[in-house]
Amino acid sequence: VTVASPGLVSDLAAVVGASHVLDDPDLKAAYETDWTRRFSGAARVVVRPADTAQVAGVLRVCHAARVPIVPQGGNTGLVGGSVPRDGEVVLSLARLSELEPVDELAGELTAGAGVTLAALQAHAAERGFAFGVDLAARDSATIGGMVATNAGGIHVLRYGSMRAQVVGIEAVLADGRVVRRLPGLVKDNTGYDLPALLAGSEGTLGVVTRVRLRLVPSLPARVVAVLAVHDTAAALTVFARLRARVASLEAAEVFYAEGLELVVAHTGATRPFATAHPAYLLVECAAHADPTDDLVAALEDADVVDAAVATDRGGREQLWRLREAHTEAINAAGVPHKLDVTVPLSRLAELERRVREVVAEADARARVVLFGHLGDGNLHVNVLDVPAEDDTVDVAVLRLVADLGGSISAEHGIGTAKAAFLHLTRDDADIAVMTAIKHALDPHTLLNPGVLLASRHP
C-alpha cells in the first residue's frame, strides 16, 4: 500500500480542502482502476480540485515535492493512460464541470475539463447546435480527457477528431503555470499552436482544465444504409464515390460476415438481408432536407449487392445497432485482444486480408473479428480465443500495420499499453523531437510518467 507523506496531504488539503484529498484505500479504489479493468495501480493520494486555480495549486505542491501526477477524467480510456502505475498522485478533473452558455453567434462554447460528452451534447442541442465528435462512452467520457487523447468516433470523416473541434484551450503546466487561449478565434496565427500540441498529448505536457470548442449545425434529416458488398475493396470504391458526390455523408463504417453473425446471435437482431455477404458498409447522411434521394442517386450503378435503407429514427437505430453491438457481442464471446489501427485507404483491403493471415500464423486457435471506421482507414482488430497474457498476436498485427505504413493507434492513443511499440511507426528523429518537447515542458517528468514516451524517456 502506497502511503502519502503527511506533509504532502496537508499541503494538498490547503489547496483543495481536506475532503477532496482522498487517502482512504476504499475511497481511492474507484480512481485506481479504469473501466477496461485491465489497468490499475496504487495512487499515493487522489486530489479533486474544484477549478483551474486549485489545479495550479495542486501542481505547484507536487512540483515542489517532485511528486508525479496522473490526470484523470472519465477514466474511459483503453490504453492505461489515466490510472496510477506506481504511487502517483491522481488528479481528478471531475469537478471542473462548468458549462458556459453557448455563444450562438460564434457557434462555440467553453467547457470545463470534467464536463461529460453527453452533458455537452445536451447543452448544445438546447440552442440548436450539435457537437462534431460522438462516441459510445458519452455518458462517462469527459471533455478534458477527450481532448488530451484526441478522441475520434463515428463522425471523423465529416468533422475531424477532437483536435479539430478545439478553438482554444486552458492548461496547467507541470510547475503550476497556466497557459490560456480561450477567446475562440477561428484564425489566430500568433505563434505555435499550443491547443493542437496539447490535444493528443495524453496528459504528458500539461493538464487541460478548460476548452473552447466549435459546434456544428444540428442536422435533422437523416438516412442510414447498410450496403452488402463483395469485399473491402468494393466497400472502399463505394465510399470514395459517395465522398465525391454526397456532401451530407457523415459516417462510413464497415463490418464483416463473422461479426454480423456474432451480433445476431448475441442481440437477437434481425439480419438485414436474407443471405450472408462477405462485407457490409454502413453509411449515414445528414442534412437540413432529406438526403435519401442524393444517396440513392449516387449509389446507382455502384458495386453494391444489396441495400437496407432507413430514414425513420427506429429503422436507423436498428441498422446502427448491427455495427455498434459488435463490441458487446465480441466481449460476450470471450476476452478479446483489441487493436485499434489505421492504414492508408489504399492499403486497407490488404490489411483486412493479411491481418487474418498473420493472426492465423501467430496462433492457429485465434478467431478474428474486424469492424471499424472505413472512411478513416481505421479497423478495430479483435482477436478471440487466445490467452489474455500472450501478446504474440498483438505484436504480429502491429508489425503488419507498420509494414503497411499505418498507425498502431488510430484513436485510442499510446498510454502505457503501447508505449513499448511506439518505435514501430516513429523513427529515432521523430521520437527525439517528441522527447525534447516533453523535456522542455516537463523537465522533471512529473506529468503522467510511463505514458506515451515511457520506453525512451527516463
Place this chain on the structure above:
Amino acid sequence: VTVASPGLVSDLAAVVGASHVLDDPDLKAAYETDWTRRFSGAARVVVRPADTAQVAGVLRVCHAARVPIVPQGGNTGLVGGSVPRDGEVVLSLARLSELEPVDELAGELTAGAGVTLAALQAHAAERGFAFGVDLAARDSATIGGMVATNAGGIHVLRYGSMRAQVVGIEAVLADGRVVRRLPGLVKDNTGYDLPALLAGSEGTLGVVTRVRLRLVPSLPARVVAVLAVHDTAAALTVFARLRARVASLEAAEVFYAEGLELVVAHTGATRPFATAHPAYLLVECAAHADPTDDLVAALEDADVVDAAVATDRGGREQLWRLREAHTEAINAAGVPHKLDVTVPLSRLAELERRVREVVAEADARARVVLFGHLGDGNLHVNVLDVPAEDDTVDVAVLRLVADLGGSISAEHGIGTAKAAFLHLTRDDADIAVMTAIKHALDPHTLLNPGVLLASRHP
C-alpha cells in the same frame, strides 16, 4: 555587402552543386526583397537544394558552422518572415516542386514545398478534386510557405486554414535530421501532432520539405450574393443564420461603403445597387446541385436591405471582384498601413466601430478602409493618409484588438513585423512555453532568427 566565407560556399556547393549556391549580388537580389518591398536584407548566400536530402545537407553544413538560415518559398508573405535580416543563408525551396499523383481513394496528395498553390489546384482538378485553401497569391505562393505560415484565405469557414489540410509532413530540423510523417493517415494518435506544430511555426522549428494534403470534392454548382445590410451587426446575424441553415456556405466576406466607392472609382465596376449602403455581406454557396434555392429560402425575412445574386460564372466573378479589388484600389489611393486582425465574432461589430475611433484619435488625417472574412471574425484594417514610418496608428489598432480579446495576426503570421507586439495577446507563460519549444528544437537559434519570438528570444 555581406560576404560568405569561402569554406561555407564550397561546403554548400558540395551539397547542392556550385550553380545552386548564389553569391553574386545580382543573382541574390531577387531573394533579398519580398513582394511587399517593405522587407529586405542582405543574404550571405542563397542556396537552392533540389530535394529533401540536399536540404538536410545544407542544414548540416550551416549547423556545423553555426550559420543562421532563412527558409524561403514563394516570398509572398506580408510580415517579413522570408527575407534575410542580417547576412543569413537564404534557403530557397523553389526546386522542391515535385507533385505526386493524386491518391484518388484517399482524396490526398503529396507535394514538395516548392509547388505553387496554382499548380496544386490544377493537378487536383485533373482528378476531380479541389483544394480547401485558396488565396490571391496562388501563382507564386508555395505549399511549404503556406504550411509554415498556416495560410488562410476565403474558404476557411468551410474547410479550415492550411493546418487543417495537412495530413502529413516532412521537415528538416536545425541540425539536419529529417522528421517524416507522410503516409496520409486520417487518424493517428501516436504521439504529439508534429505536423500541426510545424504548421504556422514560420520556419522557426524546422524546414518543411514535403506535405501530404487532403483534397476536397470539386463542387460545380455555385451561387454568389452580395447583400446590402445596415451594419456589421446585421451582417453577423445574417451570417449566423446562413451557417445554421445552408450547409453549402463556403465564403462570407464583408466590405463597407467607403471601400466600394474606392473599388468603383479604381476599376470602373458597376455598383451592385442603385443606392449606397453602410455594409455589404458577400456570400458564396457551392454544392453538387444548384444551391440558389437553399440560399434564397434561408434569406427569407432576414435583415437584408437589398440583394444582388449571380449563378453564372461571369456574374459571380463580377460580384467577387467588388470584394477582391479592394487591395488594389486601396494601394492605388496611397500607401496603406495594413493590419490583419481577428476578434471573437461577438466583438466584431464593436471592433468595426471602435477601430475608426481609435484611428481618428491617433491621427486625424487618417482614412480607414475595412474589409475581410466576416465568418472568421477577420478584418483587414487599411489606414491611408498617414506617414509610412509612423506606427502610432498601428499600435492603437493592435491594442484595441488585444482589448477585445482578439489576435494581432489572423492569417499573415508574426514574422519580423509583429514580433515586438506578440506580448499584446500572449502572456509570459505562453511565450515561455513557445520559447522552450523553440530552444528544444533549435538550441542555437539557427532557423529564421528574428521571426516570431525575436523580442523575447536571444
